[in-house]
Amino acid sequence: MFKGFLTLRPSCEVCGLDYSFADPADGPAFFVICFACIPSVALAVWLEVAFEAPYWVHAFTTLPFMLLTCIPPLRPLKGWLVASQYFYKAEEGKLVRLETPRNDDLHPHSA
Template identity: 35%
Template sequence: MFDGIIRFADRCRACQLDLSRFNVGDGPAAFLTLVIGGLMVGLAMWLEIAVQPPFIVHVILWVPLTIIAILGGLRFSKAALLRAEYRQSAGEAGRRDP
């Protein structure tokens, strides 16, 4: 389904479904970034209050963890949104398939 980390392939390798006609946009990215960002900030604040580690520990811990969580969650959320579009036969307004 994916051709890279988060980019959809043009066609599904298993069923040959044309994935280029689906447009999931940037909605999942913005929503996921806000949710995961809030979660990471809360966890970082908890760690700071509980242990008070040096700043470099926060950088080494939270930056990679945030990037991994966003990229992993983005694959899942984009696939879920594509599935919902497919099941509901959703499309862009005014677009007609021949």
Template identity: 40%
Template structure:
């Protein structure tokens, strides 16, 4: 972050912005337009979210991590209780979908808040000129 680790007044910390979907500038709950889709801009302060490049990087890692954790839990349940297959389907399919969607919201919210607070931008070449 520029100027040390200070956060401007009104800006939520990265963890709070990520968990609650808050605007990284003013703290209004206006970051998402759908389950994991960003709004174009904040309705409260007008911050343009499209200038941040969050991308889909978190999606692959989260899906693999959440999938691995839920497989371990499903196998542990199966070894412990041996429920019928329909119990696994009713339990793990919605739990997986909810975990991936909420995980994406948190990861994307953390990335955009972190980019905003650190004033991250695309790299630019500086023309050195002929000395």
């Protein structure tokens, strides 16, 4: 499914499914920010408030924690979003304009 860390292949090597329909865009990053970055920042703030930790403590605790909770989930989340787009047959959004009713259609018995 992937060519490199996050780049999608043009098609599946096993079944030949064309991945041109897939556009996960920034979806994986959004989920990582919501579920991984917020706890990482909370850890950093807690360390600072509770212990007045020096910068080197943050460098050896918060930074690795943030990297370990943010980078590994990106690939599975991107795969999940592509699979979800395939399952739900997602397409690019389209605007549908409804025809505005004429006056005659609004009050058919007034004439």
